[in-house]
Amino acid sequence: MLGLKHSIRFALGSIGSAKLRSSLTTLGIIIGVAAVIANVSLGASFSEFFEEEIGTVGNNFIIIEGKTPHTFHDSELELVKNTPGIVGVSPLSQETGSVRYMSEQRQIVVQGVSEDYGQVANIEMESGTFVDNNDGYVAVLGHDVAYEKFDRKIFNKNSIEITFVKTDGSTVTQKFKVKGIVKNSEAKLVNSGIEPDSRIFIPISTMNDLMEDDYYWGFFAAASSMESIDQVTDEVDKRLARDLGVPLRDLDEDDIKPYSLMNQGEILEEMSEISGVLGSLLTSVALISLVVGSIGIMNIMLVTVTERTNEIGIMKSLGFKNYEVLSLFIVESIVVGLLGGILGTVLGLTGAYLVNNLMGLPHVFPVSLIFMGMFVSLFVGLLAGVYPANKAAKMNPVEALRHE
Incomplete structure (x- = not known):
């Protein structure tokens, strides 16, 4: 039975044999994850900035103004x-x-x-x-x-x-x-x-x-x-x-x-809503990059399956089960997504840090961002790899060996 360790080693070997193609494949994931991470971090920074700003003009204040x-x-x-x-x-x-x-x-x-x-x-x-x-x-x-x-x-x-x-x-x-x-x-x-x-x-x-x-x-x-x-x-x-x-x-x-009232909580809530809407809009745009990245991974994995049809035939003739072939290609797709996620998370946090410095915002980097970047990239890699891996697993070994 093929273990996870061997599957990962097999995936890294495949990725290493086609560095340029693998780099281009991960680019969409890198950009998408970086954009999501940066937007969420900046949204949190803006929220804290508004709280600090409002706090400078009073504690628990209520403004009452005559019309x-x-x-x-x-x-x-x-x-x-x-x-x-x-x-x-x-x-x-x-x-x-x-x-x-x-x-x-x-x-x-x-x-x-x-x-x-x-x-x-x-x-x-x-x-x-x-x-x-x-x-x-x-x-x-x-x-x-x-x-x-x-x-x-x-x-x-x-x-x-x-x-x-x-x-x-x-x-x-x-x-x-x-x-x-x-x-x-x-x-x-x-x-x-x-x-x-x-x-x-x-x-x-x-x-x-x-x-x-x-x-x-x-x-x-x-x-x-x-x-x-x-x-x-x-x-x-x-x-x-x-x-x-x-x-x-x-x-x-x-x-x-004949008068109006406004308190600190209402101002903070309005600011939070504004930053939330902007953050959601920017994050939605960033998610498009992730969709494009997942399509890129799927496309490359389909090409990989086609190129390695003969190799798949040899593996199946040596006794590899369908689920083992399936796991090999899914693991490879996940590794591609995970590598893109790691680089995207680092890029996103760095970008948010630089923007915070430029705009004078507090630095807010929730630990959840790192987990979110990893989860998103793993999910995208898994989702993009299922169809190509399933196609490889269902190949007839005799027809695969005859493929040129």
Whole structure:
């Protein structure tokens, strides 16, 4: 009886006798497996990247935004603050101000916040301290504002001048002393509305005094845990709806409510869905390469069977059983697929590593990828080898010996 060891040795000998043909046969498998491995790895890297990015702007955060300027006041602030599961909340106001430093002037987003914002938004200070509820005309600058927006860097205790345009069209200008500089968050979610590096923070009471307003643009709150964030968000939604006269039966009608809510979990879920769709699309394209590779293996194995018809006749005349001939050719096909899988896995992981470095993504290489690459290549090799091997096993030995 022909053992697995001899079958593998026989397969390697056959592959070695036709190196160029074998290399071309494995090329489709290499490309297909590499593409699948790279896409799955990049998908995992993007998912972790989004989690890290969202984590830089807050822990378990809930963003509540009014659809009209006068939606939220102090009563709504107290309502959100007293919701079970809320561990911190800051009212928000936001204006684009004309900021002057030395002789330079830039248009920069200025946010009015309370001292709780530092906690709920994960603000880390490079120098100085964050705004306090008792502060007056002080400002905390985002990292990019302090060091990149102007030709000259801005430091603690420097003064800047901010001009706001009020709702009636008049302007108000005020000098602010820099109280602190926010540490570089390295967040890349540009224009997300919540990144701290590119904005200036001032006390919300000061902003409302300057703008002569008594309302808030929205709230930035934090739930006690990620597990409870959806439940807490729903409770905030119910309380705000009741307070603002929205019937509970219309709670799911976003067009009716004068505000919108979004929490960290929902953002992560949306990001995950986007990366999942892109990953599935790319993986589907990669699977086409595997199909092409399997057809290539089958084609070459059929050619091999034809070329070795005489050899098959000799084997069967020497007493080789049908299943032994079948196993020889199946093992050869599997070895071809496995070699392609090993090379494809190495190529895919290397490609993903290089792309991660190029795009600044975290390196995520699940061990399951290696097993997946091996399994896919083994399966493709087995599938592609069954028909040619079966054809070889069913050959009549007399006719095979007469073949030239």
